[in-house]
Amino acid sequence: MEVTLSVNGEPVTRDVEARLLLVHFLRDELGLTGTHWGCDTSNCGSCVVLYDDEPVKSCTVLTAMAGGHDVRTVEDLEQDEVLDPVQQGFMECHGLQCGFCTPGMLMSARALLDRDPDPSEDVIREAISGQICRCTGYASIVRSVRWAAVHPEGRSEA
Amino acid sequence: MQVPAPIEYERATSVEHAIGLLTRLGDEARLIAGGHSLLPMMKLRLANPEYLIDINDLHGQLSYIDIGATRVRIGAMTRHRELLESVALAEVCPIFRDAERVIADPPVRNRGTLGGALCQADPSEDLSSVCTTLDASCVIRGRDGERVVSMDDFHRGPYETAVRHDEMLIEVRIPMRPHGSSAYAKVDRRAGDWAVAAAGAALWLDEHGTIADARVGLAAVGPNTTGIPAISEALRGRAPGEDAWTEAAAIAEAACRPVTDSRGSADYKRHLAGELTRRTLRTAWERVVAWR
Structure with a gap:
């Protein structure tokens, strides 16, 4: 299925499996490997990204559910070579x-x-x-x- | 690596649309709200729906906390965080804030919903116990209209509710009575974990300061989160105080049916059921007195 979402301020459209978890989409489809994939069970929080400005565990969100939403990852913190x-x-x-x-x-x-x-x-x-x-x-x-x-x-x- | 089995995904644009999809797709379709109960079950292949119907677009419509003189109405899509942060809800039902403080953690509370928690019907889940304690009713909508069921009828057993495959929980209603308050307490092994045992209590006084009614709901100490009617019977008409709480604690210990598991022994959980019943009744009473 085709999904369009905003990742770090840029619109991104990809054809993905409906079961694809957001953490794997970010890492494997977009190459944004800053978001870590840890426990797989929404316990450890290493996969936390901002979803409409609030932290969520991206191992427990489907990419399809994020369609139309704004996702920000750790790669977005540094701006113009200035650390957050x-x-x-x-x-x-x-x-x-x-x-x-x-x-x-x-x-x-x-x-x-x-x-x-x-x-x-x-x-x-x-x-x-x-x-x-x-x-x-x-x-x-x-x-x-x-x-x-x-x-x-x-x-x-x- | 834990991934769900292949699924088809649809987004509902209205309650009617969601119910229409459920009707058309049959019992292989499941609604997904916050997803923090269903997705972990799907990853473990304990749940294998063919279709997921995403109802997150209904958040605007089904997320509300409406506080009236005789009842509180809470939309099924209200997220844990919204329940935690509602000052108005904490004033009339402080049990919600007590419970939400110890449910999971902030990122999980940003997603998980009241309706999702109740429909998961996990015997260790806190909001089911809260709603049982408050004598809540659940509004279930289907093709032919709405029906309202009590928490006792809603919660059929572990992971089983009164909601049929082509129906949807849309609202929880809590009756409000004067001179009452409530409290929740949970013992867990680490912050935000499932309860080893937990108890909710609600208490109402009459004009003389005697107990008009009291309710206790336990979590994680039996297959169900049903209330304990014997406690209500024992406390009605009694003077509030340690004697009453101790009697209620003894009833809770006798009524619960915990099992030994990695979270603790049955004996320990039974002890907790009693002690937490005592503490939450005491806190609820102190809150009524402070409030008057």
Whole structure:
């Protein structure tokens, strides 16, 4: 079936199987491998993308269902070679170790800051509670998101 | 890699269209709303529909929380997040916010719907227990019109509801009575997991501060999320307080039918059923008193 959706601001039309999950569409059809495919069971959250500006687990959405909707992936965060503040924050505060959960964490963090520019640590922890960091680096991830909240322009002031 | 079996996909543009498609395609067709119950079942090939009818375009029409003097009406496509964030709903039925805080996680709550949760009819699912506690009714629409069934009649057993293959749940109605409040509590192994055990309680006082009525609904401790009428009978006319909660807890422990599994032993779950009944009744009562 033919599906048209917006991915990172660009309209995309593809002929896909109705059963194709959004995570595989992004990775295999569009080559956007920044979105990670983890547990397959909507538990780990490494496949989180923004769907009409809100985080969803792309392993539990059919590509067909996303037709007509706006999907944003981690590849969309950096603009004109300038990192998004959440990306910069993860760099500044050691928000990643192995990096597998990072794309999902970044997208949830971006959606949170768009809604609440100055979230408390508790609010950040709730926002990323659908995501698992198997390196258990949660404290650094929370610090990274706080860094992004304090530095909405992104770049380090040091 | 978990992928669903091949399917045909249709989008419904109205409730009538969805019901027409269900009628035409027969019992191999399933509605998909948030998809967070059905898609995992399809990936595991536990559900193998030939046709999926996507009703997400009906969100605008079937997502509402309408609070009236005598009843609350909630559209079946209302998403978990909308239930969680509704201040007006939390004021009249705080049990919803209690439950939604511990249902899954934010990305899942962005998609999953009230109707989808009820129609999945998982015995461990929280909103079924919430709706049972609140004595809710379900509005089911078919080709020939609507029928309204109580939660006890709606929930036929694990993964089985009163909704026929060519029908659709469109609304949940909750009766409102004065001087009442409600609460929900769940024990889970990790944040957002399915319950080891959970309990909801609703309580109404009369003009003298005596218990006019009380209801308790348990989740994950039996094949069904039915209420416990014996608790209602025992509490009506009683003075609120620890003696009443303890008696209700004992009834809940005796009435539930938990099984030992990876989430805990039957004995532990039975203990939780009692303790959570005690706590939610106490919280519901404290909320009525604070509210008056």
